[in-house]
Amino acid sequence: MDPKLESRRPSPPARIVVATVVLSVAAASLALGSISAPPANASTDRVALPKKIVIGYSAKGKRIVATRAGNPNADAVLLVIGQMHGDEPKGRAVVRAIRKTKIPATANFQIWTVSTMNPDGAQKFTRANARRVDLNRNFPVQWKRSAKGLYYSGKRPNSEKETRAMMAFISRLNPDGIVSFLQHANTVFSVCNAKNRPWVLRTGELMKLPVDLAVDCKKDDKTYSGTMNDWFSSKFNGWFATVEQPASRKVTNVKIQRYARSSIQLAREQAR
Numbered sequence: 001m002d003p004k005l006e007s008r009r010p011s012p013p014a015r016i017v018v019a020t021v022v023l024s025v026a027a028a029s030l031a032l033g034s035i036s037a038p039p040a041n042a043s044t045d046r047v048a049l050p051k052k053i054v055i056g057y058s059a060k061g062k063r064i065v066a067t068r069a070g071n072p073n074a075d076a077v078l079l080v081i082g083q084m085h086g087d088e089p090k091g092r093a094v095v096r097a098i099r100k101t102k103i104p105a106t107a108n109f110q111i112w113t114v115s116t117m118n119p120d121g122a123q124k125f126t127r128a129n130a131r132r133v134d135l136n137r138n139f140p141v142q143w144k145r146s147a148k149g150l151y152y153s154g155k156r157p158n159s160e161k162e163t164r165a166m167m168a169f170i171s172r173l174n175p176d177g178i179v180s181f182l183q184h185a186n187t188v189f190s191v192c193n194a195k196n197r198p199w200v201l202r203t204g205e206l207m208k209l210p211v212d213l214a215v216d217c218k219k220d221d222k223t224y225s226g227t228m229n230d231w232f233s234s235k236f237n238g239w240f241a242t243v244e245q246p247a248s249r250k251v252t253n254v255k256i257q258r259y260a261r262s263s264i265q266l267a268r269e270q271a272r
Contacts, residue, residue, distance in 0.1 A: 010198035056165020059130040062119035064165050069103040070110040075272035076127035079112045079175040081264050084136050086121020090251040091181025097260035104152040108271040117162050129162055138163045139231035153226050176270045177239045178232055179263055185244035190229055206262035
């Protein structure tokens with residue numbers, strides 16, 4: 001690694017315990033590990049989880065699966081989400097590349113991957129889920145009800161099974177950071193959040209994606225509502241980076257491999 005980049009890596013965030021999260025998630029397949037919602041007033045500090053786990057089901061009953069690589073006992077944890085919108089597929093290729101990388105069980109970090117949290121949308125190549133809800137407008141922080149359309153919020157916050165499944169899983173995992181792959185803006189978001197900022201800058205640096213440092217943060221805050229980013233950033237001590245890849249035709253295999261290596265490097269740097 002370039003020593004100049006190494007010297008600018010962010011400091012690992014301190015861990016806190018997030019309490020009183022009451023969520024629900026569908027029962028998981030007996031063939032894999034399963035996760036259940038934490039009971040009322042339960043601590044959501046990290047708990048032991050199987051290597052492969054069904055975290056919930058889509059509106060059409062498709063499984064949403066998370067897998068772990070690295071050291072299951074490591075304190076540093078990164079979650080990588082390959083796809084939230086069904087018509088933004090290239091993050092799934094990044095997840096495949098991460099899963100193919102041999103990460104030793106003796107590593108000082110663990111990295112979790114979810115290929116898609118919207119399998120119904122992925123099958124139909126639509127932004128929304130099967131109920132025509134934009135999952136990134138359905139989370140319960142700064143949620144605003146919107147008219148049906150491309151960015152439909154749903155009738156109420158966390159109304160969707162996919163949203164609730166991710167909330168329950170993240171609450172159990174309590175990651176130090178989340179990298180969520182979207183498309184097609186060719187940038188990394190969340191620089192306005194002071195907690196996220198150093199990691200967003202580092203993500204852009206490693207992935208060679210621009211970060212909009214001139215963004216109008218007040219306007220940006222009003223533009224987006226009900227996002228996973230806002231929910232996680234407000235409820236947990238970890239950081240969140242939204243990685244907007246370029247349009248699919250511009251996402252080469254070289255870029256996919258770079259995004260995968262960068263994600264693993266971010267997981268590694270959290271442990272230092």
